[in-house]
Amino acid sequence: MRTDRWWVQPLVTVLVLVAFIVYATIRAFQNAHYFAEPYISPFYSPCLTTACEGDTFPELFTGPTWISPALYILVFPLGIRLTCYYYRKAYYRSFWLSPPACAVAEPHRRYTGETRFPLVGQNVHRYFLYAALVINVILLYDAVLAFRDETGEWGHMGLGTLVLLVNAVLLALYSLSCHSCRHIVGGRLNHFSRHPLRYRFWTAVSRLNARHMQYAWASLFSVAFADFYVFLLATGTITDLRFF
Amino acid sequence: MSYDATFRVWRGDATGGDLQTFTVEVNEGEVVLDVIHRLQASQAGDLAVRWNCKAGKCGSCSAEVNGRPRLLCMTRMSTFAETETVTITPLRAFPVIRDLVTDVSYNYVKAAQIPAFTPGPRDADGAHRMQQVDVERSQEFRKCIECWLCQDTCHVIRDHEENKAAFAGPRFLIRLAELDMHPLDVLDRREDAQDQFGLGYCNITKCCSEVCPEGIHLTDNGIIPLKERVADRRFDPLTWLGSRIGRRPRS
Numbered sequence: 083m084r085t086d087r088w089w090v091q092p093l094v095t096v097l098v099l100v101a102f103i104v105y106a107t108i109r110a111f112q113n114a115h116y117f118a119e120p121y122i123s124p125f126y127s128p129c130l131t132t133a134c135e136g137d138t139f140p141e142l143f144t145g146p147t148w149i150s151p152a153l154y155i156l157v158f159p160l161g162i163r164l165t166c167y168y169y170r171k172a173y174y175r176s177f178w179l180s181p182p183a184c185a186v187a188e189p190h191r192r193y194t195g196e197t198r199f200p201l202v203g204q205n206v207h208r209y210f211l212y213a214a215l216v217i218n219v220i221l222l223y224d225a226v227l228a229f230r231d232e233t234g235e236w237g238h239m240g241l242g243t244l245v246l247l248v249n250a251v252l253l254a255l256y257s258l259s260c261h262s263c264r265h266i267v268g269g270r271l272n273h274f275s276r277h278p279l280r281y282r283f284w285t286a287v288s289r290l291n292a293r294h295m296q297y298a299w300a301s302l303f304s305v306a307f308a309d310f311y312v313f314l315l316a317t318g319t320i321t322d323l324r325f326f
Numbered sequence: 327m328s329y330d331a332t333f334r335v336w337r338g339d340a341t342g343g344d345l346q347t348f349t350v351e352v353n354e355g356e357v358v359l360d361v362i363h364r365l366q367a368s369q370a371g372d373l374a375v376r377w378n379c380k381a382g383k384c385g386s387c388s389a390e391v392n393g394r395p396r397l398l399c400m401t402r403m404s405t406f407a408e409t410e411t412v413t414i415t416p417l418r419a420f421p422v423i424r425d426l427v428t429d430v431s432y433n434y435v436k437a438a439q440i441p442a443f444t445p446g447p448r449d450a451d452g453a454h455r456m457q458q459v460d461v462e463r464s465q466e467f468r469k470c471i472e473c474w475l476c477q478d479t480c481h482v483i484r485d486h487e488e489n490k491a492a493f494a495g496p497r498f499l500i501r502l503a504e505l506d507m508h509p510l511d512v513l514d515r516r517e518d519a520q521d522q523f524g525l526g527y528c529n530i531t532k533c534c535s536e537v538c539p540e541g542i543h544l545t546d547n548g549i550i551p552l553k554e555r556v557a558d559r560r561f562d563p564l565t566w567l568g569s570r571i572g573r574r575p576r577s
Binding site for chain 2: 184192272
């Protein structure tokens with residue numbers, strides 16, 4: 083019955099997410115071109131195995147050579163986005179058509195929502211948030227290390243430094259604006275007046291939370307762009323623009 | 327400035343009906359309800375439409391305008407092109423009584439099932455006291471005018487009549503959230519929210535927030551916080567353990 087172009091939004095969502103998934107899958111399995119001194123791709127950070135290029139993070143173990151080091155860590159960013167309250171809206175609408183748009187009939191004969199396995203598992207979102215916060219700290223650390231030059235001397239900044247820094251900040255904003263984060267810092271309380279500090283945290287996260295969708299998309303683009311930029315440097319396609 | 331608009335209005339009752347086309351005069355500044363009233367006065371005297379305040383505060387004139395759940399009195403005719411056909415249908419999630427009037431008693435049945443506000447003991451002077459900062463979060467939900475647009479647009483019951491028994495709908499999930507967040511309410515409503523009122527059916531696609539004429543953030547401020555509270559109790563072993571050993575009081 084809707085006469086407007088309600089299908090545009092789910093279509094765009096599908097196209098963008100599929101493009102990202104294809105790109106991220108290729109890069110995660112490529113196991114190459116993810117490090118160009120002093121920059122490391124966010125897809126491969128923290129690089130934990132002894133096979134890793136670069137030295138931005140302690141190499142903790144020797145994994146099978148056929149497993150890309152990216153796969154050990156990408157499960158966490160994947161997990162937070164898969165269980166994210168915003169992305170759930172996006173992919174339930176656009177991929178599962180449940181519903182494709184407001185007041186547009188969905189094609190399924192039965193619907194049980196998130197009441198049973200596997201979708202009841204969406205409730206573990208907060209655990210992926212904890213993991214994502216750790217990765218946020220590591221990516222900020224990578225961005226700080228990008229202020230060193232190729233020889234390890236501090237006082238360098240290139241376009242790559244800016245790319246890694248913007249990406250790390252956007253990913254941190256995405257995590258901090260999460261609905262679970264909002265609940266954990268203070269949302270679960272009924273008496274804010276007894277917890278003034280947590281109320282201030284909750285107020286700040288609530289402000290960020292209003293832009294959670296924007297941070298979700300911005301950080302998705304930034305992480306792909308940061309990886310692509312490092313790929314271009316690592317393959318010698320471009321050279322880094324150096325500011326100082 | 328006035329012009330003649332083409333309106334398609336659903337006419338019928340519980341046994342069936344169809345869309346009937348009318349040409350109606352529209353004047354500058356009018357809303358859809360004004361045009362429906364003109365139609366009623368000039369061409370279809372027996373057209374049934376529920377309305378009351380004409381100010382977006384009573385929640386009576388809910389219907390679907392070009393397939394979108396709207397208040398007829400808050401939908402300006404200026405949002406449509408003069409050549410555009412405007413289609414008015416009754417709320418799809420509820421049984422039709424006649425024309426644009428539906429039987430919304432499902433909502434009152436669900437409302438009656440929710441345990442009432444249950445305050446703890448009074449202070450020594452006989453008063454209940456609460457801080458504004460504690461209660462203002464749930465005051466957002468008190469703006470609800472019970473127009474049932476959120477219930478109508480929610481696909482859980484709109485597309486699946488069989489879910490009505492198990493699912494209370496977004497309006498009542500925010501009522502549960504309001505009570506659960508209330509600083510004086512002492513009932514733990516999390517188990518009921520999940521088991522009796524079907525919180526798990528909501529897949530947070532946010533249509534309820536999109537259609538709310540009061541601009542209530544049903545999903546972000548009500549349903550998701552309630553889901554997180556249920557996760558505390560049901561799905562998070564650390565929080566559950568903390569509450570069992572007295573490290574996580576709910577205050």
